[in-house]
Amino acid sequence: MQSGRFLSAKQVRSMIDRTLADHQRSVATLTEQLRSRQLSLQEWERRVKVELKDIHLYSAMSALGGRSQLTQQDALRVGRELNRQYRFLRRFADQIQSGKQGMDGTLVRRTALYVQSGRGTLEATRQREMRSRGFDEERNVLAASEHCEGNGSCVEQTNKGWVPVGSLIPIGGRLCVTNCRCEIRYRNSATGEVAG
Numbered sequence: 001m002q003s004g005r006f007l008s009a010k011q012v013r014s015m016i017d018r019t020l021a022d023h024q025r026s027v028a029t030l031t032e033q034l035r036s037r038q039l040s041l042q043e044w045e046r047r048v049k050v051e052l053k054d055i056h057l058y059s060a061m062s063a064l065g066g067r068s069q070l071t072q073q074d075a076l077r078v079g080r081e082l083n084r085q086y087r088f089l090r091r092f093a094d095q096i097q098s099g100k101q102g103m104d105g106t107l108v109r110r111t112a113l114y115v116q117s118g119r120g121t122l123e124a125t126r127q128r129e130m131r132s133r134g135f136d137e138e139r140n141v142l143a144a145s146e147h148c149e150g151n152g153s154c155v156e157q158t159n160k161g162w163v164p165v166g167s168l169i170p171i172g173g174r175l176c177v178t179n180c181r182c183e184i185r186y187r188n189s190a191t192g193e194v195a196g
Helices: 009-035 041-064 072-098 105-116 118-132 154-159
Strands: 137-141 183-187
Touching: 009 041, 009 105, 009 118, 041 072, 041 105, 041 118, 072 105, 072 118, 105 118, 118 183, 137 154
Parallel strands: none
Antiparallel strands: 137 183
């Protein structure tokens, strides 16, 4: 909900896209500052963690309809996902420090993947919300952009059609990882109602 009005799933995804793009620019700036030695590795990691926290909280709140809808249980789930992302970031920082990850352009591209992980939080939160509202089936809808193919891909998930909720590989867990732009639709098998 925004300004007292409900937003469609498409509008929420559009907001998330814009928000993630903003965070991606911020994280790219931080990473360029690390590359040029304007930031220490420790400061870079600390600031990227702040960005990740904002991203995942915003994603969860957006899926639920706003801050007031975020329960303590939702916040705990976000916290668990953040801890997982922080562990990945720590390993990444260790690779940078050891020289296994160069200070070239791949550094910025890899860091961008952390920002895009917010999509997974959005979709996982939406799935729980849809299930609680009686939607018991899901299907994948391919994004208009490129998509991955093969085992564990978006194409494979789409070809499954309507399946019980929780049967599809989650967005963020497929071959395209956090670059996934697909959409999950939900259906109540008893009433036939479909939610975007």
